[in-house]
Amino acid sequence: MLTTPKTIDAVDKAVDTLLGSMTLEEKVGQLMVFPIYGALITPDVVELIEKYHIGGIRITQKFHPGADEHRRKTPPPEFLARTLPKPDATTYDRPPELDRITWTPREQVGAVNELRERAMNRRIRIPLHFVFDQEGEGADFLFGQRLLPYPMGLRASGEPVLAYKAALAVGRQAHALGANLIHSPVLDVNTNTLNPEIGPRSYSNNPDEVAEYALASLRGFNEGGIACTAKHYPGRGASSSDAHYGLPEIALSKEELYRNHIEPFRKLIDGGVQAVMAAFTAYPSLDPSGKPAAVSDRIMKSLLREELGFEGIVTTDNIEMGGLLEKYGMSEAAIMSLNAGCDMILCRSYTPVRKGLVESVLAAVKDGRYAESSLDQSVARILKFRMNLGLFENGGIVEPGQADKLFHDPEIIATAEEAARKSTLLLRNEADVLPIRKDQKVLLVEQAHHFHKFINNSYAHPGLLWSEMQRHSDNVRIVLVNETVTEQDQQAVMARLDEADIIVVTGYYNYRSRNSVGDYLKSILAAAKVPVVIVSNTPFDEFGAPKEAESVIVSFCPSGRENIRAVAETLFGKLKPTANLDSLVAKQ
Numbered sequence: 001m002l003t004t005p006k007t008i009d010a011v012d013k014a015v016d017t018l019l020g021s022m023t024l025e026e027k028v029g030q031l032m033v034f035p036i037y038g039a040l041i042t043p044d045v046v047e048l049i050e051k052y053h054i055g056g057i058r059i060t061q062k063f064h065p066g067a068d069e070h071r072r073k074t075p076p077p078e079f080l081a082r083t084l085p086k087p088d089a090t091t092y093d094r095p096p097e098l099d100r101i102t103w104t105p106r107e108q109v110g111a112v113n114e115l116r117e118r119a120m121n122r123r124i125r126i127p128l129h130f131v132f133d134q135e136g137e138g139a140d141f142l143f144g145q146r147l148l149p150y151p152m153g154l155r156a157s158g159e160p161v162l163a164y165k166a167a168l169a170v171g172r173q174a175h176a177l178g179a180n181l182i183h184s185p186v187l188d189v190n191t192n193t194l195n196p197e198i199g200p201r202s203y204s205n206n207p208d209e210v211a212e213y214a215l216a217s218l219r220g221f222n223e224g225g226i227a228c229t230a231k232h233y234p235g236r237g238a239s240s241s242d243a244h245y246g247l248p249e250i251a252l253s254k255e256e257l258y259r260n261h262i263e264p265f266r267k268l269i270d271g272g273v274q275a276v277m278a279a280f281t282a283y284p285s286l287d288p289s290g291k292p293a294a295v296s297d298r299i300m301k302s303l304l305r306e307e308l309g310f311e312g313i314v315t316t317d318n319i320e321m322g323g324l325l326e327k328y329g330m331s332e333a334a335i336m337s338l339n340a341g342c343d344m345i346l347c348r349s350y351t352p353v354r355k356g357l358v359e360s361v362l363a364a365v366k367d368g369r370y371a372e373s374s375l376d377q378s379v380a381r382i383l384k385f386r387m388n389l390g391l392f393e394n395g396g397i398v399e400p401g402q403a404d405k406l407f408h409d410p411e412i413i414a415t416a417e418e419a420a421r422k423s424t425l426l427l428r429n430e431a432d433v434l435p436i437r438k439d440q441k442v443l444l445v446e447q448a449h450h451f452h453k454f455i456n457n458s459y460a461h462p463g464l465l466w467s468e469m470q471r472h473s474d475n476v477r478i479v480l481v482n483e484t485v486t487e488q489d490q491q492a493v494m495a496r497l498d499e500a501d502i503i504v505v506t507g508y509y510n511y512r513s514r515n516s517v518g519d520y521l522k523s524i525l526a527a528a529k530v531p532v533v534i535v536s537n538t539p540f541d542e543f544g545a546p547k548e549a550e551s552v553i554v555s556f557c558p559s560g561r562e563n564i565r566a567v568a569e570t571l572f573g574k575l576k577p578t579a580n581l582d583s584l585v586a587k588q
Contacts, residue, residue, distance in 0.1 A: 014392075015383045019376060022124060027379045028362045029053025031338065033131060033315065033346045034354050035060050038103040038143075039111035042350075049118050049128070052358045055382060057115060058348060059132045059179060060140045061103065061454075102457075105144040105177060105403035112178030113397050120395040126383070127391035131181040131229075134170055135201050137557045138451045138460075144407050145173050146416040147451075147460070149563065151186055151217075152200035152539075153423030153556025155209060156579035160216040162419055163203075167217040169415040171224020176403040180389050180396065181227045183277060183315075185214040187264040188237035190584070193540050197242040197511050200538055200556055205237070205584050207260050211267040218273055227389060230268045231277035232317060233304065234286065234293060235261030242511060243280045247292060247323035254285040266308055274385060275313045276304065278342055280324040292324060295333065300341030313381050315344040319357070331360035335370055343378035420562035424570055425554040425579040427539050433531040433551045435573025436502055442476045443500035444469060445493050445524065447517065449508045449537075450483050451559035460559045465506060465535065468561070468568035483510060485520045497528050504571065506535045508558060509543040522546055535567055539585045553577075 019027075033056030036045055048054045103111075112130055119128040132140040136150035148154075148166040155163075167185075174182065189210050190202035203213040214230070221228050232243075234257065239248040252261070265276070278294035286303065287296040294300070294316050304310050316337045324333050334345045334357050345361075347354050364370040386392065406412055426434070436442060448462035455461065466478045479496055481489035497503065505524055507517040518541075525532055525548050533551040536544035537558050545552045553570055557563040569575035 011384055011387050014387065015380050018124065018126070018383060019380055022379070024365060024372070025362060026053045026124060026126075027375055028358060028365065030055035030126065030379050030382050031344055031361065031375075032056065032354070032358055033058050033344050035348055035350060036111065036115070037061070037350070038101055039107040040101060041111055041114060044350075044354075045115070046118065048354060048358075049115060050122065052355065053122065053126075054358070055126070055128065055386075056181075056344060057112075057128055057130050058140070058346065059108075059112070059130050059177070060348070061101075061108075061142045102143050105407075106400045108143075108177050109398055109400040109403050113400070116178075116395040116397055125392075125395075127386055127395045129180045129386055129389065129391060129396070130178050131183060132174060132179045133183040134174070135184050135186050136166075138455070138559050141174060141177065141179075142451065142455050143457075144403070146407060146412050146562075147557055147560035148416060148419050149423040149556035149560075150200040150537075151203040151213065152190075152581070152584075153425070153554075153579070154217075154419065155203040155213050156425050156556070156581045157419070157422035158578075158580060159422065160213050162422060163213045164216040164220040165415045166419050167220025168224045169220075169412045171221040171226040172409075172412065173403075173406045175225035176398060176406055178396065178398050179226060180391065181229065181275065182221055183229045183231060184221070185217045185228060185230065185268075186232075187211075187214055187230050187268060188232055188235050189261050189264065190237040191260060192238050192240055193585075194542055195237060195239050196543070197239065197244065198237050199509070199511065199540060199543065202237055207263045211264040214264060214268055215271050218268060218271055227274040227385070229275040229277050229315065230265055230273045232279035232281070233265055233276045234279065234283065234299060235265070236279050236281050237261060239281060243317070243321050243323040244512070245322045247280065247282060247326045249282040249284065249290070251284060257283065257285060262303075262308075265304075269308050269310045273312065274388075275315060276310060277315050277317055278337070280317050280321045292327070294324070294342060295328070295336040295340050297340045305341060311381075313343045313378075313385050314341060316342050316346050318346055318348045320347060320349060320353075331357055334361060335364045338364075338370055338378065339374065343381050416560065416562045420557065420560065420566040421575060421577075423556050423579055424563065424566040424575065424577045425539060425556075425581060426570060426577045427545055427552040427554050427581075427585065428550060430550040431531060433502065433533060434571060436473070436504075436533075436571050438473050438475070438572075440473075440475060440501040441499065442469070442473065443496060443503045444476055444478045445481065445503065445505040446478055447481050447485065447506045447508055448483055449506075449558050450510055450512075453483075455559065459561050464558075464561065464564045465504075465567060468565050469504075469571065472568060472572040472574070483508065485517060490520065490523065493524065494527060497524070497530075500530060502530055503528055503532045504535060505532060506558070507544045508537045516543055518542060518544070518546055522548055525549060533571065539581055
């Protein structure tokens with residue numbers, strides 16, 4: 001459970017006393033949230049804590065290379081000059097082919113505890129908070145954890161209590177690993193089925209349902225010891241582009257934004273959500289200047305702080321997002337975000353840019369471009385947030401052995417299995433192809449999901465569906481293809497389409513790599529002379545469930561064995577799915 005201070009007055013007094021004794025450098029450092037890769041403590045992470053006084057660490061078990069300027073076709077020279085300092089002796093350079101390092105839960109906790117101790121040995125004993133991103137399935141925590149479905153899968157169950165249970169399971173696991181804050185729940189209302197970025201990350205296309213399931217998730221995370229971040233304010237569900245690669249503009253009326261997109265934020269704020277993440281998206285009806293929300297004082301101060309009454313902490317999205325960098329250099333964007341009302345700057349990648357961000361904000365305070373009074377307000381909110389989490393008591397140190405146990409915890413296992421069964425969606429079975437009979441010859445064309453390759457153990461690996469289908473039939477053959485399907489992959493598949501009585505094809509959409517398998521799936525549907533069943537991670541035609549397919553199963557967590565087991569059971573008639581998204585997919 002999240003701890004509660006004895007009195008508000010006592011916390012306010014403690015914050016004021018601490019704030020009055022901090023140097024300008026110490027204050028600026030508290031605004032920064034930078035990454036650590038699993039248990040890899042590099043010299044620059046230590047330097048950022050001890051010299052630059054940073055306040056937050058973003059845990060990730062995947063590698064993010066340097067600044068994400070590679071997402072832009074032609075970065076302007078001034079962007080490169082202003083935001084990319086040369087690497088120094090403390091900077092970790094990512095080997096070009098290294099995707100992952102596997103950590104045990106105990107190793108992860110050991111690294112987090114060591115960094116907490118370093119923070120508490122600073123001149124002023126201000127603890128770190130550790131944040132992670134987990135919207136469902138796997139994200140920043142991948143190894144040694146049970147994975148749960150994306151929000152849309154939880155909504156498909158029709159049971160808000162399942163969202164609560166799933167969040168509690170994630171929260172308990174994350175808290176045992178040393179985390180304090182999650183970048184969830186997602187409050188984007190997915191009103192645009194062609195949205196390439198949000199999709200199943202959203203609970204629903206209905207704002208009331210989004211709020212209902214998000215409030216249940218908020219309760220579960222909080223009971224699991226994790227504070228929550230409502231995102232992406234004021235809502236990206238209507239977007240037709242991806243903010244990772246360009247600046248979206250949502251040209252809805254103010255009335256429609258309030259009714260369908262801002263309302264869930266209002267309800268979560270009333271429900272006590274501790275943080276909000278600002279979107280790098282433009283909303284002309286809210287701010288005619290065209291500024292992205294995170295750098296707009298109209299959207300951040302007038303609307304979020306004054307009208308909606310939010311008093312918690314506000315973080316930027318990743319300051320390296322391509323949409324933001326189309327308009328501003330990173331340091332400029334950080335200063336503008338702080339002036340607009342954000343409290344924390346998130347930078348996800350291992351890059352010398354991080355030190356430049358701290359130095360740029362410090363310089364902005366000294367020359368008056370960022371008022372020290374505003375800085376003090378943000379630092380006070382951040383310190384109060386950490387006090388409310390109880391981090392000042394022992395720096396947030398957690399017991400290493402607890403994290404080893406939770407993968408085998410009976411309650412978490414039961415929740416993972418229940419969520420898998422209740423979220424598996426039989427989207428279509430128009431020709432009554434399912435269930436598959438044991439005497440039918442099956443060709444499985446299995447796409448290696450990106451998390452299968454990252455995790456690659458007995459819980460999640462390439463070939464996961466094949467191993468689960470083998471439990472039901474000895475007549476299952478397999479062709480394994482890459483997530484980004486190559487020409488050689490397609491040739492291998494086409495050469496074997498006549499081997500079977502029925503073909504099962506997995507087609508997983510990965511918005512992070514912009515990997516869409518629509519054309520590949522349609523080519524198999526056109527060439528096959530026998531029934532084809534598609535297994536996807538999205539119910540949307542454009543991204544993995546083409547209208548041409550008569551038989552489609554959707555798994556909202558294909559990297560978790562419980563979920564793929566439910567898919568195999570659906571294929572062979574052992575599970576009769578009850579999940580339903582008719583009201584959402586009918587709009588396609």
